[in-house]
Amino acid sequence: MEVVILPDRATAGQLVGGTIAELVGKRPEAVLGLATGSTPLVVYRDLARRHAAGELSLGRAQAFLLDEYIGLPTGDPEAYRAFIARELEAHVDFAPGAVRGPDVRAGDLVSACDDYERALRAAGGVDLQLLGIGTDGHIGFNEPGSSLASRTRIKTLTAQTRRDNARFFDDDVERVPWHVVTQGIGTILEARHLVLLAFGPEKAAAAALAVEGPVTAMVPASALQLHPHATVVVDEEAASALHLADYYRETWSHKPDWQAL
Ligand code: PGA
Numbered sequence: 001m002e003v004v005i006l007p008d009r010a011t012a013g014q015l016v017g018g019t020i021a022e023l024v025g026k027r028p029e030a031v032l033g034l035a036t037g038s039t040p041l042v043v044y045r046d047l048a049r050r051h052a053a054g055e056l057s058l059g060r061a062q063a064f065l066l067d068e069y070i071g072l073p074t075g076d077p078e079a080y081r082a083f084i085a086r087e088l089e090a091h092v093d094f095a096p097g098a099v100r101g102p103d104v105r106a107g108d109l110v111s112a113c114d115d116y117e118r119a120l121r122a123a124g125g126v127d128l129q130l131l132g133i134g135t136d137g138h139i140g141f142n143e144p145g146s147s148l149a150s151r152t153r154i155k156t157l158t159a160q161t162r163r164d165n166a167r168f169f170d171d172d173v174e175r176v177p178w179h180v181v182t183q184g185i186g187t188i189l190e191a192r193h194l195v196l197l198a199f200g201p202e203k204a205a206a207a208a209l210a211v212e213g214p215v216t217a218m219v220p221a222s223a224l225q226l227h228p229h230a231t232v233v234v235d236e237e238a239a240s241a242l243h244l245a246d247y248y249r250e251t252w253s254h255k256p257d258w259q260a261l
Contacts, residue, residue, distance in 0.1 A: 001230045002261065003211055003248040005239040009199045012233045013042025016130070016195055019261045020047060021056045023128055028060040033129030033188075034088065034099070035066050035140075036080040037165075039197045040130050041087060048091030059093045062123050064116075065101035066131070066140040067182035070109070070154070078168050102152065102181040113152040113181055120187065129191035133198050136160045137206045137219035141182035144218045148226070150184030185223045194230040195261070196221065198238040207234055208241035231261050 006012045020043070024030050034040070050056035068080045076082065081101045089099055100119060106112035120126065131139050136158055142150060143158045157165075162176040169175035188194065198207040210221035211232055224230040239245050 001211065001224060001227075001232060002251070003232045003234070003239075003242065003244075004252050004261075005234055005236065005242075005245060005248055007236060009039075009042045009197075009235055012197060012199070012235060013046040015261070016043045016197065016233060017046025017050060019195070020128060021050050022260065024056060024058060024061055027127065028057070030061050030127045031123050031125065032058075032061060032063040033066060033126040033131075033183075033191050034063050034084055035130040035132050035197075036083045037132045039132035039199060043130060043197070044088040044091070047088065051092045057093055058098075059095055061094065061098065063094065063099045064120055064123070064126060064183075065099075066129075066188070067180055068102045068104045069177040070104045070179040070181060071177045104181050109154055109181065113154065116152045116181070116183075117187065120183075120190075126191035128193045128195060129188060131188070131194060131196040131221070131224075133196060133203060133206050133210060133221045134161055135164055135202055135206055137209055137221050139185070139196070139221045139223070140188060141180040142185050142188075142220040144220065146185055146217055146220050148189075148215070148217055148220075148223050149186040151187050152181065152183050155180050155182050185220055189223060189227055192229065193261075194224055194227050196224060196230070196232045197234075198232070199235045201237040201240065203234075203238040204241040207232070207238050208243070212243055 065080055072079050102116045103112040141155050162173050165176050166173040209219045215222045215225050
């Protein structure tokens with residue numbers, strides 16, 4: 001695992017945006033795994049800027065969302081499919097139908113989860129998966145206790161996650177859905193490169209447990225330790241509880257020019 005400590009989230013957005021641009025430059029039909037929430041916005045802003053500057057086309061790329069709320073009213077702007085349409089698709093050139101999320105309106109949700117797994121496989125798997133981390137250590141919406149081998153399925157959110165996400169729903173926790181569909185941890189681990197972003201002091205404890213704690217279903221993000229190509233990008237605040245922070249800084253400052261993220 002590579003841990004990169006950067007001064008601020010804008011710098012992190014440029015670094016990860018640059019990595020995605022490089023991937024798509026080499027492999028225009030790349031499959032991207034998209035995260036939602038506030039954390040990946042800096043990456044999406046960077047991709048939009050690169051597209052506007054003529055440096056990046058996603059016209060042949062595909063993308064899959066990590067997760068989606070169940071039960072939001074049709075057209076709710078906080079649905080993750082709507083979030084990605086607004087924050088990313090509107091600013092780049094994905095082909096129609098190239099961005100997909102779990103079908104949470106299907107009559108048979110269990111089959112819809114299996115369909116999503118099949119669609120991921122049919123696309124050849126995810127090349128680069130963006131991830132945020134919950135204050136409770138979740139990735140996607142895999143809450144503590146999620147099997148490290150889990151696949152796309154229905155989950156119930158913890159009270160902590162519902163409180164954390166109330167800020168997207170006018171601070172009204174009652175409006176935050178109880179249920180979601182999320183890629184499983186086993187699904188996420190099949191992506192070829194995992195890039196987890198964490199910013200701000202409220203993420204420091206979860207980031208430290210994920211990177212330096214034991215691998216445990218109680219901290220779903222600790223499953224990244226099992227992946228052969230995982231990158232964790234944090235700002236100074238989110239890095240504040242890392243025991244090996246100085247080592248990560250030294251590693252980054254001595255990283256050979258030829259070595260990509
Ligand atoms: P956030 O959420 O980016 O809005 O902090 C992260 C997550 O829950 O994965």
